[in-house]
Amino acid sequence: MPMKHIEHNSAEYQAMVSLRMKILREPLGLSFTPEDLEKEKEDFLLCAYDDDKMVACCVLSKLSDHSCQLRQMAVSPSMQKNGLGRSLLDFAEKVAYDSGFRSMVMHARKTAVGFYQKQGYEIHGEEFEEVTIPHFEMQKQLIKL
Numbered sequence: 001m002p003m004k005h006i007e008h009n010s011a012e013y014q015a016m017v018s019l020r021m022k023i024l025r026e027p028l029g030l031s032f033t034p035e036d037l038e039k040e041k042e043d044f045l046l047c048a049y050d051d052d053k054m055v056a057c058c059v060l061s062k063l064s065d066h067s068c069q070l071r072q073m074a075v076s077p078s079m080q081k082n083g084l085g086r087s088l089l090d091f092a093e094k095v096a097y098d099s100g101f102r103s104m105v106m107h108a109r110k111t112a113v114g115f116y117q118k119q120g121y122e123i124h125g126e127e128f129e130e131v132t133i134p135h136f137e138m139q140k141q142l143i144k145l
């Protein structure tokens with residue numbers, strides 16, 4: 001399935017925000033502020049397509065010269081549990097490694113911890129609450145794929 005970088009504030013970015021709203025925010029009764037989205041102009045914005053339909057996405061934010069944070073990982077409900085999340089995460093790790101990052105960090109929803117553990121991520125620290133639900137910080141050292 002094709003995966004690519006998209007541009008901030010493009011039509012594709014609007015489609016990405018809609019996908020993230022539907023999967024990650026509306027079920028929690030939450031939204032994005034204009035400030036949340038403005039901050040993403042420095043981020044890596046990654047998407048997967050089925051023909052011309054966007055079906056999965058994630059965001060990479062720089063934390064330091066060596067470390068970046070995976071955020072907003074979402075796969076369309078009808079496409080989940082088919083390997084697409086793993087493929088997009090592999091792509092994100094390659095993008096991160098090729099950009100010089102050697103460590104990936106995330107705030108994983110408790111319900112998704114098992115998915116990230118299968119891709120080699122480990123829990124660091126105690127459970128905490130974010131966007132009203134339980135999360136764990138998870139990390140992985142990146143290698144060249």
Ligand SMILES: CC(C)(COP(=O)(O)OP(=O)(O)OC[C@H]1O[C@@H](n2cnc3c(N)ncnc32)[C@H](O)[C@@H]1OP(=O)(O)O)[C@@H](O)C(=O)NCCC(=O)NCCS
Nearest residue numbers: 073074075080081082083084085086108109111112114115
């Ligand atoms: C979590 C999510 C990104 C996973 O993507 P996906 O395409 O469904 O996952 P994959 O099919 O690539 O799964 C890869 C492996 O992880 C497992 N897996 C997937 N989701 C899982 C979960 N929530 N908990 C435990 N294991 C999971 C799969 O069974 C598969 O295992 P296998 O290798 O033994 O077959 C996706 O389900 C999703 O968007 N969920 C809703 C939003 C969300 O929670 N995002 C993460 C925010 S931190």
